[in-house]
Amino acid sequence: MSKILITKRVYPEAVDLLTRSFPVDYEATDAGLSTPQLIERARGCQAIVSQLTDKLGADVLAQLEGVKIIANVAVGYDNIDVPAATARGIMVTNTPGVLTETTADFAFTLLMAAARRIPEAHAFVHSGQWKTWLIDLLAGQDIHGATLGIFGFGRIGIAVARRARGFGMNILYCDAFPAAPEIESELGARLVSKDELLRSSDFVSLHVPLLPETKHLIGAAELALMKPTAVLINTARGPVVDEAALADALERRVIWSAGLDVFEQEPALHPKLLTLPNVVLAPHIASASIATRRRMSMMAAENAAAALSGQRPPNLLNPEILG
Ligand code: GLV
Secondary structure (H helix, E strand, C coil): CCCEEECCCCCHHHHHHHHCCCCEEECCCCCCCCHHHHHHHCCCCCEEEECCCCCECHHHHCCCCCCCEEEECCCCCCCECHHHHHHCCCEEECCCCCCHHHHHHHHHHHHHHHHCCHHHHHHHHHCCCCCCCCCCCCCCCCCCCCEEEEECCCHHHHHHHHHHHHCCCEEEEECCCCCCHHHHHHHCEEECCHHHHHHHCCEEEECCCCCCCCCCCECHHHHHHCCCCCEEEECCCHHHECHHHHHHHHHCCCCCEEEECCCCECCECCHHHHHCCCEEECCCCCCCCHHHHHHHHHHHHHHHHHHHCCCCCCCECCHHHHC
16 A cells, blocks of 8 residues: 655644554654655655755755655655656645735735834834834835835735735836736836836835745845835745845845745844844745645645545646646
8 A cells, every 4th residue: 555754743633634544654853854855754655745955956866766646745846856756756745825825915015024123113112212202203105105125926916916916015026927907907017127126115025936946036136226214024944045145234234124935044043133123034934824834734735645546636837747
């Protein structure tokens, strides 16, 4: 009977679903498996329920003999070399859709927290520094009526734009493909060049996948084009931003502030980011509502179960495998 490896703790319903039909090797820890451990434990397994902390490059995939499917518990799948998986006949799935609204909520949370200096305000009150009302105490940037520039106008980028419309923001976007005309008119969104977006936006929010062409999409040159009052939000993937260049730009006030949920070398971050007041930091939790993380766990389990039952997994990323 087909066996499934779950590499790290997931919501228990997902484990229950799989154990009802398959033998499961469950690494029920927060540390998960090192690469050598994962390769070892995958022996004799036909499915792997992986997480974005599992780095499944071509070298690792080459050692996963007999594995038919890797079901990643994330919408992003830059941790897996999908072309290499395809070449080896391994199906790869992700968890799109269920986390769109939750992630957009969080991008907006970071945007508002960075604009209105919430972490600084919290620390100020908490540490007993609040003595009186002051005309410019912790004054921030207005959100309503401001211009939001969105890189990556897919599901999540559009969901962020919908929230922004409720705040009366103007929407610019940059994407390889123009959005459908009805989306553009519903959101009043305008496709612009990268430079125009950077120059004209008060807020820039990143919603592109991590690809070779999006690595360091935002670096020193791009930050220099942004307004000195601009706020950068990253809930996509850390390497989309040159973190050292961003830390430098925040320190020198080339831009006003940033809200970051993702980092180049998670869980490490550029040390300067920890010393700056004008950055809001979160530990890669944009999709982390209880309901959504539960659904993501279930979706990955359903993808693995479908593949092992001879069905097409609902969220198959490399359908060419099935011919
Ligand atoms: C989280 O970052 C995801 O890709 O789902």
